[in-house]
Amino acid sequence: MRNKRALFAVPYVGWMALFVLAPIVMVVIYAFSAASGGFTLDNFARMGTYAVVFARSFKLALIATAVCLLVGYPVAYMISREGPRFQRIAMMLVMLPMWMNFLLRTYSWMSILENTGLLNRFFSAVGLIGLVNRLCGTDLAYFPMINTQGAVVLGMVYNYLPFMILPIYSVIEKLDGSLLEAARDLGANSARVFLRVILPLSLPGVLSGVTMVFVPSVSTFAISKLLGGSNELLLGDLIEQQFLGTAYNPYLGSAIALVMMVIVVVCMAVMNRFGEGEEQAVML
Amino acid sequence: MKRHGRTLNRLLMALVFLFLYAPIFVLIVFSFNDSSSRTVWQGFTLRWYVELVQDRQIMSALSATLLVSLLSTVIATAAGTMAAVGFFSMKKRWRRPLLTVNSIPMTNADIVTGVSLCLLFVAFFAGWETFAQSVNAAQGLIRLPTRLHMGFGTLLIAHITFNIPYVILNVLPKLRQMDKNLVDAAQDLGCTWMQAFWKVVLPEIKPGIVSGALIAFTMSVDDFVISYFTAGSATSTLAMVVYGMTKRRISPKINAISSLLFVTVLALLVIVNVREARQEKQMAQRRL
């Protein structure tokens, strides 16, 4: 019975083989080829010089994911505690910003964070900058926010926060209320109910959210260009330079992309294993 | 204590929403700016909206975007849900590697997906050309077109390919959460598996399907790199047009069209919500 239903996935598996695996095979072939044709490991040998970029990208992506989790989980939880009408409206409001073009939103953050941007103009108008100058003995005309790593993380968080809120909300919302009641009846206080019942049960949603935030954060490129001023290269920029840069080198680009993919897939495989283990515990 | 907690909750949520909407607000305001600047306000005007309607490139890009995104979302949602059910019912031995492959379009950088799909299509077209030429030479009944181009079809395929993983990623947790006994109970009461699926499973996973579809649609509308490499020379999506404008300056016409799109979607969602709320009220009243 079970196995028959598994056949539902067959058409998609076929589609994946053609449009997901085949291109990956091409990427792998390119990663191991040289411009003059033939097998080479040269592309991978150069990975060492890019270790800094890898580390930086993963670090920023991790920070962005952590921030999204810290902000997104409570928000998702709070929304699920409100009435059904509020929940519907809230979910709608969470997704709506994604409807503005990604580039446009990032440009918009530029105009907010710039030295002559909206935030700084507001701060100077209310005297905040003067206050800080007096307190810290500095001589700032504005708070430098743009063209920093912080701005890049902000950009990532902004663009991917809804992807954290949605899956977590969707899982928490369907939690069986009687489980929570039972826990309280057995004497657990709110904190314990949360830690021992809600948190573990919401893990599948958390894992989805983390995936959908971490992965694009690692490979994003427009954000570091616009909000980071291209001062520090991230993985996405590096790959973009190989495909769309001065020295067109799709072979090196494929190699970098392959390494990035492998690292991410390993992380996700670990996460999936962790997720499935939890599922087993609950299903008992 | 609880009341304080409640207001604190609401305050935090309000802050988060403010954060989410601040740039949008700025964008909409500057779509009325009487200059092409993004930061310096020089007066109110509606001229960008007027110019927008006359801009053929943007208008045709808009219709292409809506068409490809709607189609790819519908197809991806249906296929993705089906695939998720299939994956859920599989043995773990099969499921895990397949899920890993499924996540590849998401783990891969946009640009790599775009380029590799482009290479795939180009290789396919080259192969097709030789095939069609030999078929045409061999017989005179059916004339196959020899030279294929990338176009709407390849664009659609690319969008479906990167949309489905999002749907699956949203439906699978809901399937895992679902009480298996419900399906057994339904079957004990006489349903076939198909009926049990439609009447029991589907409503249970509906939130996952809906959120998956929404995310897929949004990703599709927003994508520019993959579209650039797979759309061919005759089709442009809105995001591609915006990306292309970054050579000079993004015209406020784009602000205008984005604002319009945004307001339209907002209005649609409001209408849907109001209708649903009204329906629920009617049902509640009927019960009384």
Place this chain on the structure above:
Amino acid sequence: MVLTLCLTGCGGGGGKRVVNVCGWGENIDEDLIRQFEEETGIHVNYQTAESNETMYSLIKQGGADYDVIVPSDYMIAQMISEGLLEKLDYSNIPNFDLIDSQYKNLSYDPQNEYTVPYTWGTLGIIYNSTMVDEEITSWSALFDPKYAGQVGMIGNPRDAVGAALLYLGYSVNTTSEDEIRQAYQLIADAKANGIYQGFFMDQLYDKMEAGETAICAYYAGDFLSMHDNNPDLRYVVPDEGSNWFVDAMCVLAGAEHKAEAEEWINFICRTESCLANMDFIWYASPNQEALASYPAYYEENNGEALDPELYQIMAAPADVLERCEVYQNLPAGTLALYSELWVELGIE
């Protein structure tokens, strides 16, 4: 599969004449497209690319089936050397005679077999006269610690390294590794000393206009757009010299609609088309008639006279052009060096 075939579109047949053009965004007066379609009945698919490299990448993969493309000089040279362009039949482009001879037979297309110039301009320094006390005349402004935190370096390796090379007195087309490394070191040191806010391209429009950035290096036509929104801005082609560039129309090798492509190119070369384009994008046209009569055209259309200084920036006079070089296509090894250094800059 069948669905795919139907949707991808078949080659040949159909009856309706079509031409596929790819240029920069906001780089053509839309009315021209409509006018062309009405006059010739050829439908125009106008697509945009974000940079020369983006366009090149798509073409190299084989994924672009454009007929006409409008890249910049150095990219054209590269494409010619790789056989990506088709030779033009200039008998189909009579308006080519309107193009001034100083824009023909340039280093990127010495026998002028592949291209027809579209626009040209210079690279120079743009600065905000309210934020900078003195008049700027040298590339040193981009490397001067006294402007720390106020300079936006150009985010394009050839232009950035080119500026440094010119400051050091070398040619922008040098292939000497030593000279290029010196230039690169200059930029890296400046970055380490906090002189640059960042490496920008189109963000400069808004940054210069809003007074966020005081000094930058960018192109003449773009300066004129910025000047519209902020009259405090000034443009200068430095004493050490600079780069002047040409964007030219060419046809891709194996293009399906070559005849239509040549008709399009011919139409664009017309004086009326060039005048309309200049008015829209602020870049100088290589059509001598159009360039000479532009001030009168501007006065007619806008009711006020064109500031002669602005006109000189748009259509740089001979003495300015004399100290400018055109980019040549560099050998693969040099390009790889540029790319490697540029990445190093970002890794810091």
